[in-house]
Amino acid sequence: MKKNNFYVTTPIYYPSGNLHIGHAYTTTLADILARYKKEMGYNVFFLTGSDEHGLKIQQKAEAQGVEPKVFVDGIVETFKNLWKLLDIDYDRFIRTTDQDHVDAVQKIFTDLYEKDLIYPSSYQGKYCVSCEEFLTRAQYDDDFKHNVCGNVAIDFEEETYMLKVSAFKDFLVKLFATDFLIPEARKNEMLNNFILNNLEDLSVTRVSFDWGIKIKENDKHIIYVWLDALSNYITALGYKSGDESLLQKFWSDETEIVQLVGKEITRFHSIYWPVILNGLGLRTPDKLLSHGWILNRDTKMSKSIGNVVNPIDVINTYGSDALRFYVAHNLPTDRDGNFTDDLFRESFNINLANNVGNLLSRTSNMIMKYFDGSLSVNADLNSEIMLSAKKTIKNYQAKMDKYNISEAVMEVLKLGQECNKLIEDTRPWDLEKEGKIKELELFLANIRQAIIVICYLLKPVLVKNYTRMVTQMGANANKIKFENLLSDEIDFAKIVTKEIIFERLK
Numbered sequence: 001m002k003k004n005n006f007y008v009t010t011p012i013y014y015p016s017g018n019l020h021i022g023h024a025y026t027t028t029l030a031d032i033l034a035r036y037k038k039e040m041g042y043n044v045f046f047l048t049g050s051d052e053h054g055l056k057i058q059q060k061a062e063a064q065g066v067e068p069k070v071f072v073d074g075i076v077e078t079f080k081n082l083w084k085l086l087d088i089d090y091d092r093f094i095r096t097t098d099q100d101h102v103d104a105v106q107k108i109f110t111d112l113y114e115k116d117l118i119y120p121s122s123y124q125g126k127y128c129v130s131c132e133e134f135l136t137r138a139q140y141d142d143d144f145k146h147n148v149c150g151n152v153a154i155d156f157e158e159e160t161y162m163l164k165v166s167a168f169k170d171f172l173v174k175l176f177a178t179d180f181l182i183p184e185a186r187k188n189e190m191l192n193n194f195i196l197n198n199l200e201d202l203s204v205t206r207v208s209f210d211w212g213i214k215i216k217e218n219d220k221h222i223i224y225v226w227l228d229a230l231s232n233y234i235t236a237l238g239y240k241s242g243d244e245s246l247l248q249k250f251w252s253d254e255t256e257i258v259q260l261v262g263k264e265i266t267r268f269h270s271i272y273w274p275v276i277l278n279g280l281g282l283r284t285p286d287k288l289l290s291h292g293w294i295l296n297r298d299t300k301m302s303k304s305i306g307n308v309v310n311p312i313d314v315i316n317t318y319g320s321d322a323l324r325f326y327v328a329h330n331l332p333t334d335r336d337g338n339f340t341d342d343l344f345r346e347s348f349n350i351n352l353a354n355n356v357g358n359l360l361s362r363t364s365n366m367i368m369k370y371f372d373g374s375l376s377v378n379a380d381l382n383s384e385i386m387l388s389a390k391k392t393i394k395n396y397q398a399k400m401d402k403y404n405i406s407e408a409v410m411e412v413l414k415l416g417q418e419c420n421k422l423i424e425d426t427r428p429w430d431l432e433k434e435g436k437i438k439e440l441e442l443f444l445a446n447i448r449q450a451i452i453v454i455c456y457l458l459k460p461v462l463v464k465n466y467t468r469m470v471t472q473m474g475a476n477a478n479k480i481k482f483e484n485l486l487s488d489e490i491d492f493a494k495i496v497t498k499e500i501i502f503e504r505l506k
């Protein structure tokens with residue numbers, strides 16, 4: 001069923017320090033999907049934000065001698081600044097300290113409590129202080145080391161309220177029989193390690209620190225990380241706020257809901273989040289896209305190794321479009337990817353400079369040289385290259401609709417290679433010498449329109465350069481739409497510039 005609305009979310013990030021390339025990765029993917037869906041005519045809501053409560057934040061703030069809220073305020077500004085530099089066009093930046101979120105989370109707790117889905121208990125087990133996570137047996141080894149971070153988990157006993165996750169086993173098994181969670185490998189991991197293997201209730205409150213949302217039922221308790229954090233996806237739409245118009249629009253059956261997460265938080269989003277939603281009587285998202293990590297020469301980036309990539313450095317050196325392109329093209333979501341300066345520069349030169357950029361400049365050059373910047377004919381929509389363009393659009397759309405951005409971009413680049421090859425094979429300069437002017441003009445019109453298709457399909461990725469690219473071909477950016485890519489309706493004006501948009505990196 002074709003839906004009219006599209007809701008896309010990133011995780012809310014933890015403001016304990018600067019964001020790294022991994023955060024930029026997730027957020028850029030979400031932004032590209034949001035922009036693509038807008039081009040396709042959807043009503044789009046794109047959410048990102050910050051997850052501001054928890055013991056680690058409290059301790060860091062104490063170490064600096066400031067209130068936790070003051071501590072996070074400064075860091076949250078750096079998040080917003082990064083998103084601005086990366087041309088991230090979100091609709092709301094939610095902070096878990098926002099008053100509407102705090103109020104709604106208290107009501108969510110009360111709702112689940114009154115339905116007996118949350119009950120008072122005590123938690124006894126292993127806890128990873130560094131990750132602020134209670135661990136199930138599958139998550140630590142025989143030396144009690146947490147399998148994600150390697151820190152030794154501590155014994156822990158505390159009065160707590162528990163969410164009755166174990167009552168939702170049938171629901172989860174049914175959910176995991178669908179393609180809700182991609183990629184497939186992650187789905188099997190969740191099923192075998194957590195759902196089928198001793199599904200445990202989840203502790204959702206803490207009493208040992210106080211930087212969090214207090215529950216109304218017992219003033220000793222604050223809501224513990226995940227119930228607070230996960231709820232942001234619906235509180236941002238006004239859930240339990242008194243005005244639920246956004247929620248009715250974007251959390252309805254008419255909405256395609258897609259949530260992006262890194263693989264390390266897949267368990268919370270694929271198991272506990274659907275359980276919470278089901279307990280509240282709300283629908284499950286259509287898709288949870290759990291992407292891999294970005295490695296540096298196949299090694300995980302970490303502060304201690306000193307190989308963490310700062311996205312702001314990359315943007316300052318190469319520009320935001322270059323980073324957005326690398327994320328879109330070089331980092332497929334179904335496995336870990338690599339980010340190094342060499343790979344980055346190589347990809348830029350091969351794809352943006354030599355392929356797309358070269359095609360743009362050589363074509364505008366020829367139109368200026370042979371026809372003074374204006375062609376008097378339109379493309380032949382049945383020419384070989386336009387038929388290829390038509391196929392590219394179809395393949396691109398099919399991949400994007402499956403959130404497979406990397407392969408979608410590769411389809412577009414293939415069309416670019418084809419155009420370049422066609423120019424070399426056809427040798428327009430020979431046509432000119434031989435006086436085949438009509439033939440030359442039609443050839444350039446065909447290439448020009450194929451270039452418009454290429455630019456348009458890369459528009460969600462190359463935000464800063466899109467208008468420059470189509471302007472270089474003489475087209476009016478405002479008049480290019482998905483519907484008229486393969487038509488005579490694109491008005492081309494005289495080409496007046498032969499600037500080089502993606503200059504080869506030396």
Ligand SMILES: [Zn+2]
Binds near residue numbers: 128129132146
């Ligand atoms: Zn840990």
